[in-house]
Structure formats: structure tokens, C-alpha cells
Amino acid sequence: MNETQLRSKLSSIPLSALRYYDTIGSTNDEALAWAMQGAPDFSLVLSDEQTRGRGRLNRTWFTPAHSALAMSLILHPTEAERVHPARTTGLLALSLTSALHELGLTPQIKWPNDVLLNGRKLAGILVEGTWTGAELDALVLGMGVNVLAASVPPAGQVLFPATSIESELGHPIKRIDLLRDILRNVMNWRPKLGTPSFLNAWEQDLAFRGQQVQVGGGKGKPVTGELLGLNPDGSLRLRAEDDNSVTVQFGEVYLRPVA
Secondary structure (H helix, E strand, C coil), rough: CCCHHHHHHHHCCCCCEEEEECECHHHHHHHHHHHHHCCCEEEEECCEEEEEEEEEHEEEECCCCCCEEEEEEEECHHHHHCCCCHEEEEEEEHHHHHHHHHHCCCCEEECCCCEEEECEEEEEEEEEEEEEEEEECCCCEEEEEECCHHCCCCCCCCCCCECHHHHHHCCCHHHHHHHHHHHHHHHHHHHCCCCHCCCCCCCECCCCCCCCEEEEEECCCHHHHHEEEECCCCCCEEEECCCCCEEEEECCCEEECCH
């Protein structure tokens, strides 16, 4: 993958600007800096390799060369994105799952920010923003995707079992083709972000729906209950053990199924 190939393959995608790197510390760090310098809406940072990729809860993201997607998309929020900023995590997740459905796979979104295949982690999403006072200027939607088998980290280095698209399909795919399909689906889902159809599609791909899960982290005690679905703002709805409904907000939280 190189910049010439990228620009040719993405010619049908109306990117405002593209920055490609053979190797980088973090695409999100580069995109945040670029956003603060005035990067236009729908600008993309992409790298073949990340050496300091990061996810939520201060976790690192393994991105070896020639095998994964490491991308960060800069958006200037629309009115709907300002009203429902947390839904932008779902925007990138849905865009990936839509592309994977087109490959005949059955992905699931593990709330709040992971995508699974066959119960194994395929992708992680990190959404960050730049602000002027209380005003949100730009959103940076970062995502790492394990495309080829070589992108899957060793079992001893991960907290959740991982997989790749190649491993699940049984044959390799081109990362550039997947990137194009993800961006095409971002263009499709973004205008629908504030609509019920967006939330319904997110719920349809939601992992562990109807199952017992535990959600923990943050300040309170871990909550165990049946995963019911999503609230309009993208927060999680559970039915707790006392049969009361519980809302879990986005933040430094984790979710795992109860054995």
C-alpha cells in the first residue's frame, strides 16, 4: 500500500485531504494536531504501521506493517453530530460492519467501541475531539482493524481474544479495498446519524444483546444485567438483577459477557 495506490483506489470517495505515512506513532495524534491546524471536514490520516497506537483505558493497539488498517477520519460536526456526539462511535462501527456484511461475514459491535467476528476482537475505535471552550470544533474518529492474519497480536498480549478478516474468510483481502468500502459506508450512514434507523441498525449488530453482561469501570461498582439495547444517545440499556432498567453512559468503562 502506498499513497499513489491509495489516491487511485479512493478516487470515487470525496475526501477533502489525505495524509499517508509508512509509519507513525498514532494516527489519532496526527489527526488531532491537523484538526487544530484547520484540517477540512472528511480529511483522512492513514498509516501502514503504528508504533504508539492507542485505544481506550490507556491501552495500546498493535499495528504491524503491511497487515492492518490504522486510520483516523476528521469530521466537522453537523447539527445531528453535535446533538448526538456519542453516536459517532457507532458511525465508524456501523461503517465497518456494513463493509463486513458485504463480504458475507457476521460482525457484531461490542459496546462501546469494539467490533467482533465470531466472538473475537477484530477492530477498536477511539473517538476524540478538539474544542474551543465549550464548543466542539472537530471530531477525530480513529479505528484499527486486523485485516491480515499477521496483524493479530500474540494471545499473551491481549485481554480479549483477537482475530483478523483473513482468518475468518479463509483468504486474504486488500486493505485498500476494505478502506474504500468503510469510507463509502461512512458517507451512507453519516446523514442518518440522528435518525431512528441509525440506532436500529446499531442495535441489530450489537453483541451480547439479550445476554447477561457485566459493565464496570469508572466510579461505581460493576453492574450485571441483561443487555437490552441502546438509548437514543447511544448509551447502553441493561435490565439489572432487581429487574430495574439501568443506563450505562460512555466513558472509561468495559463490558464483558457473564460466563
